[in-house]
Amino acid sequence: MAGTAGAVRLVVEQDEIELAGYAGRASVGDLIAALARMRLRPGLATVGCAGCGLCCRDRVPVLGADLPRLERALGLSRERLLSDHLELPERPDPDERAARIADLARQLRASPAEATLLYEWNTGEPLVPRQADDGFCHWLRDRRCSVYPGRPLICSFYLCNFGDRLSALFDAIVRQGVWHSYVALGWIDRDMVAHNPFVSAGDPTQAPLRAFDVDVAPLLQRLADTW
Numbered sequence: 001m002a003g004t005a006g007a008v009r010l011v012v013e014q015d016e017i018e019l020a021g022y023a024g025r026a027s028v029g030d031l032i033a034a035l036a037r038m039r040l041r042p043g044l045a046t047v048g049c050a051g052c053g054l055c056c057r058d059r060v061p062v063l064g065a066d067l068p069r070l071e072r073a074l075g076l077s078r079e080r081l082l083s084d085h086l087e088l089p090e091r092p093d094p095d096e097r098a099a100r101i102a103d104l105a106r107q108l109r110a111s112p113a114e115a116t117l118l119y120e121w122n123t124g125e126p127l128v129p130r131q132a133d134d135g136f137c138h139w140l141r142d143r144r145c146s147v148y149p150g151r152p153l154i155c156s157f158y159l160c161n162f163g164d165r166l167s168a169l170f171d172a173i174v175r176q177g178v179w180h181s182y183v184a185l186g187w188i189d190r191d192m193v194a195h196n197p198f199v200s201a202g203d204p205t206q207a208p209l210r211a212f213d214v215d216v217a218p219l220l221q222r223l224a225d226t227w
Contacts, residue, residue, distance in 0.1 A: 008034035008209070010166070018163030022209050028173065029205030032156045039159065055158045056137040056145070061126035062086060063177040064184025065204040066152045073150025085138070089125030091187050097123075098192075108222050116195070118219045124178040127185075153177070153204055172212040177204070 007030035009020040017038055022030070062070070071081055082088060097119070105115035129152075132138045139147045145155070154177070157170055180198035183190045190199050197211035198204050 010034050010038050013163055016161045016163040017159060017166060019166040019169060024210065026209045027205060028153075028207045028209065028212075031169075031209060032153075032205065035157060035159060055160065056140045057135055058158075059126070059128040059131075060137065060152050060154050060158075061174050061178055062128060062152050062181065063154065063198065063204060064181040065198065066150075067181075067184055069150040070147060070152075073147045085130055086127050087130055088127055092124070092182060094188050094192060097188070104223070107226050108219070110219070110222070113195070114219055117214065117216060118223060120179055120193075121175055121216050121220075124175065124182070126174070126178045127181050169209070169213055172214065176212060180204075 006023070007026040008022045011018050011020045017035070067078065067081065070076075070085070071078060074081065074085065076084070100123075101112070101115045101119045104110060104118055105112055108115065108118075110118070130138045132140070137145075139145055139151075145151055154174060157173075162170060176196050176198055179188075179193050180196055182188045183193060183196075183199055193199055197207040201207035
């Protein structure tokens, strides 16, 4: 997961960590490495993080590539992992997906790629770890992650002070990661989401950042204007 130094440029703006830019070759792993370095920057709240675990109250998405890592960390089969440790969303219907994407393309006079992007932006619920009675992730033990070596990839991103551009990029990574998890579970065919950066990359940390850095605001506005 180690990234290439300098591939991602982060800055601090009003106590928030913001994305200033990245090299064309930059990957998800480069972003994770840059965030790890930024965590230690003097003057940021994250430097004094006491490991309170409050971030572990969030329903962290579990991506497709996380499943084998969690299986190894917990020493469990896929079936036991799904039944005992994760909450599963409703299984998507491939036929309904195709029909709704076609409807969006007609309504917005959009290309199939634009309609697919908009559909995936607005739909898809993640797999998430089960919560304990206190509302925290059930893998949290004494304010420490009990599956840390195999923790979900998204946990590697977590900071409490993202700027707007970095938040948007993070959101796109999560949304694509959700659909990637459906492929890993065999719920949809990988050919249906061949555009997904995680599907084509294999190793999720090698997925290129530029593939996620897409401005969906114009499409969302077009959709709002039709209603």
